[in-house]
Amino acid sequence: MILLHKKTGKKFYLENKDKDFNTHFGIIKKEDLNKEPGSIVKSHLGEEFIIFEDNFNDIIGYLKLGPQSVHKKDIGLLYSLVPIYSGMKIVEGGTGSGILTSYLANSVKPNGKVYSYEIRKDFYKIAKKNFEKLKLLDYIELKLKDINNGIEEKNVDLIVLDTPDPWNTLNFAYESLKIGGYLASFLPNITSVLKLLDLNEKFLLIGIYENFVRKWEYVRGKVLRPENFEIVHTEFLVLFRRI
Ligand code: SAM
Numbered sequence: 085m086i087l088l089h090k091k092t093g094k095k096f097y098l099e100n101k102d103k104d105f106n107t108h109f110g111i112i113k114k115e116d117l118n119k120e121p122g123s124i125v126k127s128h129l130g131e132e133f134i135i136f137e138d139n140f141n142d143i144i145g146y147l148k149l150g151p152q153s154v155h156k157k158d159i160g161l162l163y164s165l166v167p168i169y170s171g172m173k174i175v176e177g178g179t180g181s182g183i184l185t186s187y188l189a190n191s192v193k194p195n196g197k198v199y200s201y202e203i204r205k206d207f208y209k210i211a212k213k214n215f216e217k218l219k220l221l222d223y224i225e226l227k228l229k230d231i232n233n234g235i236e237e238k239n240v241d242l243i244v245l246d247t248p249d250p251w252n253t254l255n256f257a258y259e260s261l262k263i264g265g266y267l268a269s270f271l272p273n274i275t276s277v278l279k280l281l282d283l284n285e286k287f288l289l290i291g292i293y294e295n296f297v298r299k300w301e302y303v304r305g306k307v308l309r310p311e312n313f314e315i316v317h318t319e320f321l322v323l324f325r326r327i
Contacts, residue, residue, distance in 0.1 A: 086117065087142050088125075088133040097138065097146045103326055109133075140190055140218065144183065147214040150207040153183035154246055154270055155318040161295040165323055166242060166266045168192070173239065175260060176248040177231035182211030182224075188244070189215070189223040198224045201231040224282045235260040248276070251283040258286050261326040269322045271283075274285040277320050287324035294320050 088096040090109070098105055110127025119125060121137045136142075136324040145202035162168075172192045179185055188200045202208045208228050215221045232252040233242070240260045245253055250269040258266050267287055271277050277292060294317070298310045 087136040120271040149181045151180045157297040161306040172196040172241045175243045189220040265326045267324040290323040
């Protein structure tokens with residue numbers, strides 16, 4: 085699998101290098117696709133592409149999506165607040181397309197595991213295919229179960245919820261987490277944040293967060309400014325610790 089990158093930033097991810105690749109920048113011959121990473125190849129229209137070996141971050145951008153996944157900037161926020169490392173035991177509520185699960189599994193491997201609960205079979209199947217593509221199935225136990233019916237795992241380091249009603253998971257999360265373990269909940273609106281805070285009786289509140297990221301546009305000698313259209317609000321992150 086490779087990544088074709090134009091110098092202007094546009095990129096294409098390819099799983100099959102055994103046939104010519106067609107883009108609106110022209111056709112790239114299969115012999116060129118099989119050149120060493122770092123090679124610069126040209127399409128039949130003379131457009132240049134750099135060949136890169138793909139990595140986790142590249143592939144994740146091309147996975148199939150079911151429901152809305154957690155935005156990368158919010159995954160970054162979670163990683164800045166909670167230590168996430170190899171060997172951890174993590175429970176997740178709401179696998180969805182498995183984007184967040186994949187980041188977590190990639191961090192806890194090879195000795196840790198992510199136990200991820202999903203109620204919808206169609207999303208469960210999408211996520212499973214995505215984990216296969218990323219070769220992460222050994223580090224994820226995917227459960228077609230409602231997390232609000234109970235969490236089977238004990239002595240858990242971190243529970244992440246991306247479900248609409250995390251307040252219904254609070255008691256199970258409390259029983260499952262280690263002392264000092266983290267509970268992180270992604271929520272789309274402040275009404276839900278307030279409900280979660282009001283219904284929490286046992287956890288220590290660490291904080292309520294929102295993350296803004298601005299990407300800048302650069303054209304040599306002409307432009308250096310924030311991009312015109314940016315995502316502003318995605319979700320809030322509420323973080324607790326088990327005491
Ligand atoms: N975090 C996911 C990702 O990055 O791809 C997206 C999660 S999506 C916003 C929410 C998911 O939670 C949906 O797939 C939904 O079916 C699932 N869900 C909702 N309530 C649930 C529950 N009580 N137990 C397990 N899954 C639940």
